[in-house]
Amino acid sequence: MTRGKINPSAEAKPKLLSGGNPQIPKADGDAPVQAYIDAMPEWKQDVGRRLDALIVRAAPNVRKAVRWNSPFYGIEGQGWFLTFHCFTKYIKVAFLNGASLEPPPPIESKDPNTRYLHIHQDDQIDEDQLAEWIRQASNLPGERMF
DSSP: OOOOOOOTTSOOOOOBOGGGOBOOOOEESHHHHHHHHHHSOTHHHHHHHHHHHHHHHHOTTOEEEEETTEEEEEETTTEEEEEEEEOSSEEEEEETTGGGSSSOOSEEOSSTTOEEEEEETTOOOOHHHHHHHHHHHHTSOOBOOO
């Protein structure tokens, strides 16, 4: 029986989970976050790039990782402060300490500390407000880093 050879230079495209969320292995650094963003479907990829760039501008010392098939952003010694995740009709941006932000992001969570911003395809993103939330969140104690 002859076995077919796999082309080692061909990169496998990440599997899209429910809602189109990319399945990316847990890893630290910018590369896995960029792999997640590259695998985001349709309009969500552009929004993911904009979010990542805005986070880096607003929190220049940010540390990145992928956990639970989502990019996480944090500050060394303080913890994770933000993550986002693809759903079918929107991207959920989670501020892990969002209840402490002024004004707080609009959507409440079951977790009293977490607040969300949902970004839909045709939404106009208030980048000034988003950058202010990122700056505030990056200066607060966050969730423990793994």
